[in-house]
Amino acid sequence: MNQVEPLTEEIGKLINWLASFGSTKNGGVTRLLYSAPWLEAQTAIKKKMEERGLSARFDDVGNVFGRLEGTEERDRVILAGSHIDTVVDGGKYDGAFGVLAAIIAVSRLKQHYGAPKKTIETVSLCEEEGSRFHLAFWGSGSITGRYQLSDARKVTDTEHLTLEDAMHQAGFGTGVFPPAKREDIACFLETHIEQGQILEDEKLAWAAVSHIVGMKRMTIQLTGASNHAGTTPMNSRRDALYAASQMISSVIGDGKSQNNGLVATVGQISVQPNVGNVVPGTCTFSLDIRHHEYDVLNAFYSKQLEKFRLIAQRGQIDLNIETWLDDPPVKMDPMMTQRHLKLAREAGIPSKKMVSGAGHDSQIFGVYCPTAMMFVPSHNGVSHSPKEFTRTEDLEIGVQMLMKILYQLAY
Amino acid sequence: MNQVEPLTEEIGKLINWLASFGSTKNGGVTRLLYSAPWLEAQTAIKKKMEERGLSARFDDVGNVFGRLEGTEERDRVILAGSHIDTVVDGGKYDGAFGVLAAIIAVSRLKQHYGAPKKTIETVSLCEEEGSRFHLAFWGSGSITGRYQLSDARKVTDTEHLTLEDAMHQAGFGTGVFPPAKREDIACFLETHIEQGQILEDEKLAWAAVSHIVGMKRMTIQLTGASNHAGTTPMNSRRDALYAASQMISSVIGDGKSQNNGLVATVGQISVQPNVGNVVPGTCTFSLDIRHHEYDVLNAFYSKQLEKFRLIAQRGQIDLNIETWLDDPPVKMDPMMTQRHLKLAREAGIPSKKMVSGAGHDSQIFGVYCPTAMMFVPSHNGVSHSPKEFTRTEDLEIGVQMLMKILYQLAY
Numbered sequence: 001m002n003q004v005e006p007l008t009e010e011i012g013k014l015i016n017w018l019a020s021f022g023s024t025k026n027g028g029v030t031r032l033l034y035s036a037p038w039l040e041a042q043t044a045i046k047k048k049m050e051e052r053g054l055s056a057r058f059d060d061v062g063n064v065f066g067r068l069e070g071t072e073e074r075d076r077v078i079l080a081g082s083h084i085d086t087v088v089d090g091g092k093y094d095g096a097f098g099v100l101a102a103i104i105a106v107s108r109l110k111q112h113y114g115a116p117k118k119t120i121e122t123v124s125l126c127e128e129e130g131s132r133f134h135l136a137f138w139g140s141g142s143i144t145g146r147y148q149l150s151d152a153r154k155v156t157d158t159e160h161l162t163l164e165d166a167m168h169q170a171g172f173g174t175g176v177f178p179p180a181k182r183e184d185i186a187c188f189l190e191t192h193i194e195q196g197q198i199l200e201d202e203k204l205a206w207a208a209v210s211h212i213v214g215m216k217r218m219t220i221q222l223t224g225a226s227n228h229a230g231t232t233p234m235n236s237r238r239d240a241l242y243a244a245s246q247m248i249s250s251v252i253g254d255g256k257s258q259n260n261g262l263v264a265t266v267g268q269i270s271v272q273p274n275v276g277n278v279v280p281g282t283c284t285f286s287l288d289i290r291h292h293e294y295d296v297l298n299a300f301y302s303k304q305l306e307k308f309r310l311i312a313q314r315g316q317i318d319l320n321i322e323t324w325l326d327d328p329p330v331k332m333d334p335m336m337t338q339r340h341l342k343l344a345r346e347a348g349i350p351s352k353k354m355v356s357g358a359g360h361d362s363q364i365f366g367v368y369c370p371t372a373m374m375f376v377p378s379h380n381g382v383s384h385s386p387k388e389f390t391r392t393e394d395l396e397i398g399v400q401m402l403m404k405i406l407y408q409l410a411y
Numbered sequence: 412m413n414q415v416e417p418l419t420e421e422i423g424k425l426i427n428w429l430a431s432f433g434s435t436k437n438g439g440v441t442r443l444l445y446s447a448p449w450l451e452a453q454t455a456i457k458k459k460m461e462e463r464g465l466s467a468r469f470d471d472v473g474n475v476f477g478r479l480e481g482t483e484e485r486d487r488v489i490l491a492g493s494h495i496d497t498v499v500d501g502g503k504y505d506g507a508f509g510v511l512a513a514i515i516a517v518s519r520l521k522q523h524y525g526a527p528k529k530t531i532e533t534v535s536l537c538e539e540e541g542s543r544f545h546l547a548f549w550g551s552g553s554i555t556g557r558y559q560l561s562d563a564r565k566v567t568d569t570e571h572l573t574l575e576d577a578m579h580q581a582g583f584g585t586g587v588f589p590p591a592k593r594e595d596i597a598c599f600l601e602t603h604i605e606q607g608q609i610l611e612d613e614k615l616a617w618a619a620v621s622h623i624v625g626m627k628r629m630t631i632q633l634t635g636a637s638n639h640a641g642t643t644p645m646n647s648r649r650d651a652l653y654a655a656s657q658m659i660s661s662v663i664g665d666g667k668s669q670n671n672g673l674v675a676t677v678g679q680i681s682v683q684p685n686v687g688n689v690v691p692g693t694c695t696f697s698l699d700i701r702h703h704e705y706d707v708l709n710a711f712y713s714k715q716l717e718k719f720r721l722i723a724q725r726g727q728i729d730l731n732i733e734t735w736l737d738d739p740p741v742k743m744d745p746m747m748t749q750r751h752l753k754l755a756r757e758a759g760i761p762s763k764k765m766v767s768g769a770g771h772d773s774q775i776f777g778v779y780c781p782t783a784m785m786f787v788p789s790h791n792g793v794s795h796s797p798k799e800f801t802r803t804e805d806l807e808i809g810v811q812m813l814m815k816i817l818y819q820l821a822y
Contacts, residue, residue: 196642230768231607357641
């Protein structure tokens with residue numbers, strides 16, 4: 001490759017350029033779907049694609065595509081990219097890197113090798129995080145048919161604006177642009193930061209993702225009775241927090257001892273009345289469990305719920321469990337995963353196959369077309385934070401691997 | 412006794428009369444120290460004492476005394492009463508009943524038997540709850556020398572007003588009234604609602620309190636590390652809530668299995684960042700443990716702290732324990748307790764000797780002079796709530812017992 005600008009420099013510059021749209025005082029980025037910084041960023045991405053010689057366009061929900069027409073296959077598209085939106089005060093890399101990696105990789109391939117045999121499109125998906133509306137994967141979900149435009153009427157943001165109204169205000173959803181739904185996606189490729197620290201801990205530079213975990217999330221409500229801390233004998237109490245603490249000890253302890261990659265997290269807890277000298281009458285806590293095999297996940301879930309019921313019964317506690325999310329695991333394309341790992345080995349890049357514990361657009365594409373997902377390391381595993389960081393050398397490997405993969409697929 | 416008005420009627424009327432000062436929209440009472448409703452109530456109590464033929468006066472901190480001069484002993488005073496202040500939206504009975512019981516008992520004794528041999532004073536103590544200022548027992552503490560006037564400079568309310576300024580604004584603390592400190596208290600008698608449901612559960616009408624429990628209260632802070640719920644393997648976590656849940660299970664479980672009257676309560680808990688898909692990096696919880704034997708309390712405390720340290724160590728959690736309250740148990744006068752139980756037995760009143768799990772002015776007097784505390788039942792054990800309730804028949808027994816005791820002591 002005879003680029004004037006070294007790849008690391010180009011990546012570093014573009015990461016900071018994109019992070020300037022919606023930058024926060026903490027050094028983070030806030031680009032919520034259809035907000036002004038989001039629209040500026042997505043418009044700038046379209047322009048960047050055009051500058052790089054790609055034929056760029058919006059679709060009706062605000063996804064941006066940059067097309068490099070193939071010489072032989074034009075009715076099927078190799079799609080590469082990630083999402084442009086962020087959480088509130090998120091990092092510079094989550095989503096953004098995958099969008100930029102695809103643009104850099106495709107434009108460098110074009111510059112070096114000219115037109116590919118097969119058509120490639122880079123994509124900046126409009127939404128993945130579910131940060132503004134309680135509906136995630138709006139971009140990939142609209143492309144793959146998981147969502148219809150009418151779903152935009154069902155959810156509102158904290159200002160009570162519907163997703164549909166927000167979309168209209170940003171200039172989308174009105175038929176000006178082609179519909180989002182696609183039938184011509186041959187495969188999807190997503191490069192992303194790991195958001196964990198397995199690669200860093202194992203001193204690896206790159207991973208091919210084999211599965212995106214299945215996930216169950218629930219809210220557990222315990223109702224006992226509030227009582228005076230001094231005047232209520234221990235055996236007369238219906239202590240909601242005591243029962244909750246037994247449940248949390250049990251589920252996290254059992255999660256640890258599984259030792260099979262299952263993760264269980266209780267991240268939220270609250271008690272009422274939350275006064276030091278009053279026995280808590282109610283306690284509510286969250287539970288998030290994930291595994292890449294649905295059977296393992298379901299078995300763990302059932303076992304824990306049974307334990308919860310016994311603990312509640314013993315403590316004379318009314319138990320209410322609302323399982324509000326139940327997503328099965330999604331397998332990435334095994335053939336692609338194998339081939340990509342081989343490419344990494346041949347290039348001498350220290351790499352591994354791993355499971356993604358976080359959700360990604362690839363799980364939406366993964367049930368719709370052959371999908372491959374690639375990770376680069378996250379420093380200290382920090383993500384969804386202004387402290388999110390990946391070394392430019394590691395980002396470079398991510399782009400180089402994407403170039404190798406796209407070359408193998410399209411040229 | 413040849414009263415025109417039946418005793419139950421008189422008690423019911425006076426309870427509702429006193430509850431009208433500082434009544435809340437929820438049917439409760441808020442009378443914070445030195446507030447307008449407090450001053451109105453305390454002034455009305457003084458007037459009520461005068462109407463009943465008692466010689467009434469304020470002291471310099473706002474305690475109100477109603478004196479019935481003895482024919483033989485005037486330099487020693489039998490003091491009977493409780494406190495006038497309440498928690499925010501508290502009940503009609505806590506404190507108030509003890510004040511009214513003393514006024515009714517003494518005025519009825521006077522009406523029936525004339526002047527006693529020994530001098531009796533009824534007292535409406537200015538403050539016990541510590542609701543406005545983080546300093547409890549201001550009334551009894553000022554009488555017994557636990558507090559000096561200068562202590563009023565050290566604490567402020569939520570409006571940043573010092574206790575001293577609030578006291579001055581209400582017209583106290585300026586030397587207009589005699590100093591609060593007394594050297595002439597022969598004994599103290601306090602009638603109070605149980606604030607628990609032991610009497611009700613055991614179908615008893617009255618109790619003589621043997622001890623007021625010792626109490627240790629602490630704040631436990633755990634610091635681990637916040638991590639992504641999906642991408643952080645279980646064995647890489649430093650989960651502050653998991654450690655807390657093990658500690659809470661342990662301390663409450665051990666408290667139950669002691670089966671010796673010890674009570675342990677975790678009433679408050681919070682985690683950071685308190686997000687469902689993030690491993691909690693920090694957790695803070697309260698612990699309140701009480702027992703009537705200081706050795707038992709201390710042994711339990713030490714054992715639990717050792718367990719906490721082991722749990723923290725195992726979870727790689729930094730542990731910080733701040734024990735901000737450590738009050739030893741206070742024994743009520745055993746001779747008086749025995750005599751009072753005998754009086755109840757003779758009167759055919761179903762009664763028992765019991766420990767008070769809550770703090771009371773009697774614990775301040777108990778280390779200063781012979782002190783006797785008496786309980787009447789609390790319906791459902793509810794207290795510090797508008798739902799606080801004791802049947803008038805039960806209140807009547809409390810007043811009758813106080814009359815018997817005062818008669819025995821003073822006539």
